[in-house]
Amino acid sequence: MNSRKIALSIIGGLLIIGSFFGAKYIINSKTTPKPRPEKVVKTVVVEKVKNGNIPIIVPANGNLVAKRRVELFSEVQGVFKAGNKLFKPGQEYRAGEILIRIDAAEYYANVQSSKSNLYNLITSIMPDLRLDYPEVFNKWQTFLANFDINKSIPPLPEMSSDKEKYFISGRGILTSYYTIKNLEQRLAKYTIAAPFNGVLTEALVTEGTLVRSGQKLGEFINTNDFELEVAISKTYSDLLNVGEVVELKSIDRNKTYQGRVTRINGRVDLASQTITAFIEVKDPDLREGMYLEAHLKAKEEPNAIEINRSLLLETEQIFVVRDSVLDLIPVKPVYFSDNSVVLKDVPDGITILSKPVMGAYAGMLVKVFNDQGTNTKE
Missing domain, CATH: 2.40.30.170 (Efflux pump adaptor protein, beta barrel domain)
Structure with a gap:
C-alpha cells in the first residue's frame, strides 16, 4: 500500500515537471509577427512651368x-482784419477769395496823397506843353482824363522825342510816377488772396492780431x-x-x-x-x-517664373515631381520680394510644387492632387 502511494506520488511529480517544461516550450516556440508600418504617400499640389516675362515690382x-502748397507770410505790418470767412484750419477757399486782409488805412491815405501830387504836377505842365510841345499835348490831356485817383494809375504816355522826355523828367514826373507804382505794389501786399482752390491747413493768427513783417500766418494747400x-x-x-x-x-x-x-x-x-x-x-x-x-x-525679367519664397531651398534648388517621385533641380533666383522670388533656368513644361510639403526630400513618393485644372506657373 505504501509502495503504491509512493509510485503515484512519483508519477504525479513527473507529470507536473513535464507540464512545466511543455508549457515553457510552447511559450518559447510561439512567435508574434511584427506589424508592418503602412507607407504614407503625401498628396502634393503641383503646377506646370511656363516661362514668360515677369514684372519686377x-x-x-x-x-x-x-503738390501745390503755399506758406503764407506777411510782408507788411498791421492789424489782421476780419474777413468773410474765418481764418481757421479746414476752411475752404476758392481761387481769388481773400485769405488775409491787414488794415492798410494809413498806408492807403499815403498812396492817395502821392497820386494827388502826381496829378497836380502833370496839370501844372499842361500850359507849357500847349505852347512849346503842341504835338504831344493831346496824349497828356488824355492821360489826365483817364486818371482816377481811386484806381491804379494808368501807364504814362509813350514819349516820342528826347525833348519831350527831358522836359517830363526834368519836372520830376517820372520819379513821382514810379514812386507811386512802388507804393501801389506794397499796398497790394496788405491783402492776400487764394492762388487756387484749396483748404487752409494751418492758421497762426486770428482776427485782431498785430501782424509783423516777415511773420508766418499759415499754410494753404490744394x-x-x-x-x-x-x-x-x-x-x-x-x-x-x-x-x-x-x-x-x-x-x-x-x-x-x-x-x-x-x-x-x-x-x-x-x-x-x-x-x-x-x-x-x-x-x-x-x-x-x-x-x-x-x-x-x-x-x-524675360524667360522667368515667379514662385512663393517658401518653395526655394537655401541651396537654390526647388522640388519637381517626376513619375510621382520628388526630385531637386538647381535654379537661378534673380529677384526677391517679401513673399515671392523670381527664378530663371527652370525648364518649360516641368512639374513643380506650388505649395510646400513638410518633410519633403528627393526620392519621396508623392501623389499628385488631381482636382487642379490646368494651372501653369508663369
Whole structure:
C-alpha cells in the first residue's frame, strides 16, 4: 500500500515537471509577427512651368504731400482784419477769395496823397506843353482824363522825342510816377488772396492780431493733387521711367489708388544710396499726411517664373515631381520680394510644387492632387 502511494506520488511529480517544461516550450516556440508600418504617400499640389516675362515690382512707401502748397507770410505790418470767412484750419477757399486782409488805412491815405501830387504836377505842365510841345499835348490831356485817383494809375504816355522826355523828367514826373507804382505794389501786399482752390491747413493768427513783417500766418494747400515721395534703391535708377503707372495701397489695404511717376531725382542720397521718385495721385478720399505703400514696376525679367519664397531651398534648388517621385533641380533666383522670388533656368513644361510639403526630400513618393485644372506657373 505504501509502495503504491509512493509510485503515484512519483508519477504525479513527473507529470507536473513535464507540464512545466511543455508549457515553457510552447511559450518559447510561439512567435508574434511584427506589424508592418503602412507607407504614407503625401498628396502634393503641383503646377506646370511656363516661362514668360515677369514684372519686377519694387515696393516703397511714404506720406502724401500736397503738390501745390503755399506758406503764407506777411510782408507788411498791421492789424489782421476780419474777413468773410474765418481764418481757421479746414476752411475752404476758392481761387481769388481773400485769405488775409491787414488794415492798410494809413498806408492807403499815403498812396492817395502821392497820386494827388502826381496829378497836380502833370496839370501844372499842361500850359507849357500847349505852347512849346503842341504835338504831344493831346496824349497828356488824355492821360489826365483817364486818371482816377481811386484806381491804379494808368501807364504814362509813350514819349516820342528826347525833348519831350527831358522836359517830363526834368519836372520830376517820372520819379513821382514810379514812386507811386512802388507804393501801389506794397499796398497790394496788405491783402492776400487764394492762388487756387484749396483748404487752409494751418492758421497762426486770428482776427485782431498785430501782424509783423516777415511773420508766418499759415499754410494753404490744394486738395486735388498729391505727391508721394519714395526712396528707391539705386539699382533701379536706370529702370524707372517718368510716366510709369504705379499702384498705391493705403496702410490698412482697404483701398487701392492709381498714381503716376512724375519726377525722379537725378542725385543718389549719399547716406542711404537711394534715389527719390515722386508719384502723383488724385482722389477725393486722399488727405495730406496719409501713409501709402507703392508698387513700382521697375522692369520685366524675360524667360522667368515667379514662385512663393517658401518653395526655394537655401541651396537654390526647388522640388519637381517626376513619375510621382520628388526630385531637386538647381535654379537661378534673380529677384526677391517679401513673399515671392523670381527664378530663371527652370525648364518649360516641368512639374513643380506650388505649395510646400513638410518633410519633403528627393526620392519621396508623392501623389499628385488631381482636382487642379490646368494651372501653369508663369
